[in-house]
Amino acid sequence: MPSVPVSFLIFSANSRDCRHITAARGLLPQLEVEGIVERNRSQRTTDLTQPVSHLPIPVPIWAHIPDDKLPPIDIPGQLPSVFLFDETVRCSCGNTKPSAFRESHKFIIFGLSAAQVHQIETSPCSECRETRTNTRASLGPDLGRYGVFNWNNRIGFSHQLLNRYCIQFRRQETPFDAFYETTVDTYLESGSPENLCGQKTFVSAWFAFVRLQEIGSSMRCSICGPDPEIVIVDGVSIGFASQRIRGLKPPTKRLAGRVRVTPGSFRGTCFVGTRSAQTTILKALDVSDPDTRCAELRSHLEKLQTVRFSLEIWTDLRTMNRMLRYLKIASKNTVLWRKTEATNIVPVTVSSFCKFSAATSSSKSSDRQLLIFSRNILEENLSRIHALLLSAPPLGCFS
Amino acid sequence: MDIDLQTKKLQDSPNLRRLASALADRARNVYDHLVESRVMIDEGNDEAVDEQNSDDGTVNDWSVTGCYYGKPYVRYRPFYEGRDEETVDDAAGKEVGSSCKKYFSTYSKDKLTGGLLAFWCPHLVCLGYHAIPKAEGRNDVFSGLYCFFEKAPRIVIYDFACQLSTYCMSREPEFFKDTIFVIDEMHAQGHVGCSQASYVSNLMLQSAMAQTLNSSAAECSNKGLNRIRKSVSYMNESHANMYTYVFLSLWNRHRERGRQQQVEKDVTRFRGV
Numbered sequence: 001m002p003s004v005p006v007s008f009l010i011f012s013a014n015s016r017d018c019r020h021i022t023a024a025r026g027l028l029p030q031l032e033v034e035g036i037v038e039r040n041r042s043q044r045t046t047d048l049t050q051p052v053s054h055l056p057i058p059v060p061i062w063a064h065i066p067d068d069k070l071p072p073i074d075i076p077g078q079l080p081s082v083f084l085f086d087e088t089v090r091c092s093c094g095n096t097k098p099s100a101f102r103e104s105h106k107f108i109i110f111g112l113s114a115a116q117v118h119q120i121e122t123s124p125c126s127e128c129r130e131t132r133t134n135t136r137a138s139l140g141p142d143l144g145r146y147g148v149f150n151w152n153n154r155i156g157f158s159h160q161l162l163n164r165y166c167i168q169f170r171r172q173e174t175p176f177d178a179f180y181e182t183t184v185d186t187y188l189e190s191g192s193p194e195n196l197c198g199q200k201t202f203v204s205a206w207f208a209f210v211r212l213q214e215i216g217s218s219m220r221c222s223i224c225g226p227d228p229e230i231v232i233v234d235g236v237s238i239g240f241a242s243q244r245i246r247g248l249k250p251p252t253k254r255l256a257g258r259v260r261v262t263p264g265s266f267r268g269t270c271f272v273g274t275r276s277a278q279t280t281i282l283k284a285l286d287v288s289d290p291d292t293r294c295a296e297l298r299s300h301l302e303k304l305q306t307v308r309f310s311l312e313i314w315t316d317l318r319t320m321n322r323m324l325r326y327l328k329i330a331s332k333n334t335v336l337w338r339k340t341e342a343t344n345i346v347p348v349t350v351s352s353f354c355k356f357s358a359a360t361s362s363s364k365s366s367d368r369q370l371l372i373f374s375r376n377i378l379e380e381n382l383s384r385i386h387a388l389l390l391s392a393p394p395l396g397c398f399s
Numbered sequence: 400m401d402i403d404l405q406t407k408k409l410q411d412s413p414n415l416r417r418l419a420s421a422l423a424d425r426a427r428n429v430y431d432h433l434v435e436s437r438v439m440i441d442e443g444n445d446e447a448v449d450e451q452n453s454d455d456g457t458v459n460d461w462s463v464t465g466c467y468y469g470k471p472y473v474r475y476r477p478f479y480e481g482r483d484e485e486t487v488d489d490a491a492g493k494e495v496g497s498s499c500k501k502y503f504s505t506y507s508k509d510k511l512t513g514g515l516l517a518f519w520c521p522h523l524v525c526l527g528y529h530a531i532p533k534a535e536g537r538n539d540v541f542s543g544l545y546c547f548f549e550k551a552p553r554i555v556i557y558d559f560a561c562q563l564s565t566y567c568m569s570r571e572p573e574f575f576k577d578t579i580f581v582i583d584e585m586h587a588q589g590h591v592g593c594s595q596a597s598y599v600s601n602l603m604l605q606s607a608m609a610q611t612l613n614s615s616a617a618e619c620s621n622k623g624l625n626r627i628r629k630s631v632s633y634m635n636e637s638h639a640n641m642y643t644y645v646f647l648s649l650w651n652r653h654r655e656r657g658r659q660q661q662v663e664k665d666v667t668r669f670r671g672v
Contacts, residue, residue, distance in 0.1 A: 063652045065659075170649045173626040175633075207638060210645050211462075217651040219469025221524035222658065228526065229608065231544070231552040232519045232583070234617035235535035238628045239511035240639040242532070248512070248636065249464040250529040251542035256475035257443025261482045261569060262436035281418065282595060297418070 049208060050092040050133065052140045052150040057213040060163045070214055073159065075147035082119040083107060088142035092135045092152065093128035109148055111158045114192035122153045151205050155197055162209045176203050433572035443477060465640045467647075468518075468527030468547040476542045479570050511632060515624065515643065518543060519617045524654050525647045530640065537566040545571060551578045554602070556614050558586035561593040583614035623650060 058070035082104060090096050100123075107120035125137040140153035147159045161183070168174040180199045187196050196202070220226060284296035461467035513531035516539045520526055527547055531539055540563055544551060551574050557563050564580035581599040582590055595601055599614045613619075627646050631639045 059652070063649055063656075065652055065655050166645065166649060169627065169630070170646060170653070171626075173629060175630045203638075207641055210641060215645060215648050215652075217469065217525075217648040219467065219525060219527050219651065221520040221522050221526070222655060223522055224520045224524070227548065227550045227552075228520045229553040230521050230556070230612060231526065231548075231554070232521065232556040232614070232617040233516065233540050233543070234519070234558060234621055235514050235516045235531065235539070236621040236624050236628075237511075237514040238624055238631050238643065239514050239530075240631055240634050240636060241510060242512050243510075244635045245512065245532055246636050247463040248466075248530050248532050250466055250516075250531060250539065251472070251476055251546040252538045253532075254472070254475055254546075255443075255478050257439070257477035258441040258480060259477045259570070260438040260440050260480040297415075 049204060050094075051205065051208045051212075052090060052092055052135055052153055053142050053144055053148075053156075053209075053212060054090050055088060055142045055144045055212070057144055057149070057159065057209065059213060059215050060159070060166075062167070063215065067218070068214065073145070073147050075159070079109070079116065079118065079146055079148070082121065083141055083143060083146070085121045085123065086141050088144070089123070089139045090142065091125040091128060091137065091139045092133050093125060093137075095125050095127040095139065097126075098123035098139045099126060105154070107154065107156060108194050109156045109158055110161055110194075110196055112160050112164060113186050114190045115187065115194035115196070117193055120150075120153055149205065149209050151201070151208075155201075157202075157205055157209070159209075162206055165206055166210070166215075176206075430572055430576060433568055437570075437572065440480065441477075443475065461644060462637060462640050465530030465636070465643075467529070467644060468543070470547060472546050473549055474546060476546055482570060516540065516543060517617070517620065517624070517647070519620050521612055521616055522654065522658070523616050523620055524651050525620065528643070528647060530643070537563045541567050541570065545574060551575050553577060553579065554606075554609060554612075555580050556583050556599060556612075556617070557581075558583060561590055561597040564597070581614075583617070585615045585618055620650070 056070060058064075058072050059068060061072040064072050085098065085102065089098055102121055102123055104119050104121050107118045109116045109118060120140055122138040122140045125133075125135070125139050127137075128135075129137045134152045136152075138153050140150055143150040143156060149157045149159060149162060151157065165174070165176075165179050168179055176199065180196070180202055184196050197205075221228060224230075281297070281300050284293060284300055287293040287296060513534040515528055515530055516535060517528040518526040527543065529539070529543060537559060540555075540557055544555070544567070555563070555578055557580065560580040560582045567575045567578070567580070579602060580597070581602050582593070582597050583599055587598050587600065590597065599609065599612070602609045603612065624646070627642060631642055634642060
């Protein structure tokens, strides 16, 4: 068996392992080879996300607000023919220590309507010589003060071009492809000495550019303040492929702590009475003639008025169930109960009440109950309630 | 005012007082019940959650989490036993026994994420947003308000507010006790069986604050957001997060600049006068 470390490659994206890869992983131990290192294909490819420019980029004048720390760049009219080494040099790997060796080579700046060819001074990077980085291991100046975004010491983009895409997609629907093709045509028309870079590079550069740009918003309205009184919420179907979800963490997913809430329906909590009662009262309120309105309101409110009817049951909760069944109170009528103390008045429907009674009949049979009926129910059934209680000791009492 | 009319209006007042009294009693009873039926089992350790999340560098990194409100979490959402495990297809808005038939199934595309939930102020400034992995539901609005707002807003306008109100009050009654949930005017047409209290038009009759309100402001903003819909649908997660962030930041900056220009214009006009 070989003693040197063996590595194998996975030709798939990070979390989309195919079945054959899973099967191969399972069979690996059978090889009885030590020191196997698993490498992903992505480790071989060049990292195209890190530019040479690294200093914060101010927002353009058309998006500048007084809160911004950096003033908009005053771009010089004429760019130097050679961009020399300065204190802002860096490699895309992050190394800022240049070697003594300097070299000068071609540097293309992609502008709004044409490319410009300049020279740039670079120095080899000792840190990332072994790895594949965007700059191919060379340090170069930031160039932000010239309004140029240095991508990889060979090509750069004018801030105007990258900001133009921001203007476009904010004002109208502009996919990258449309903007890119438009710019390519513009270059052709203006007789640019160089063609625009590839679309993939342009897109990567734009994202790297806006990452450096201090374009963020405090998400605060200067009129409403930090705690707005009115908030309007709406969802919009802007989504990406769900198979590409990696680290989305909405506030719904970040949980801390546990709270127990009594389960049950809250359908009837909005208004006293049934939906028909709501409708009749609303209709009565809309009547234009005051006399008729008064009369109708009075009549409907009479039905709504609740009368507190205190009933103390000391031992037998089954009596309560019997009574409710006997009264045939429809489930839509609300019954309120309270559990001993006057502070805890809870609205439940009759069905929920019965469930509660059944659940507590063994352990909490001595709880006192307070029933609150609508007046019409009470008036209709007063004699029957009284008779029922008298016939089913231990007795309750009215108050 | 006509004396007779005034007299007759006064005749109404005892009835209205009784009605208001009944409603107030009811509201108090319901609120007391909600508060008392809520028991904190485990307060949770927000700092521990922060640390746990910061291990992978995602605690407040909007470019990873797709969630940006311009401020860190004020509090985290707890798990509500007795509510959250209900077999409710909340995302689709289908609740057993719910009278409202407004569903959000049209929002869920098969192969795309659930979309974006954005919070707006009446001046069309975006107050925050988060990406929804599967489908929009009341939980998204509840969590956004509860986790990032120090104090609950007085008025929340949402196209599913009729059910959102119950959802929020049954979980955090104390936090939402002074909040009114209403459906915006545009979506109100689709809510037939809902309470009159759910419509913003009725609130406008009563509240001076709501009278000049553009309740469909979010729709205007969403129209703007639709400009990035196609581009985002072809992006990976980090690009989609960044793209959305840039768009909304530019949107807010544009609103702020517009307001400042208006102020300057008003000042100039005032000086001229």
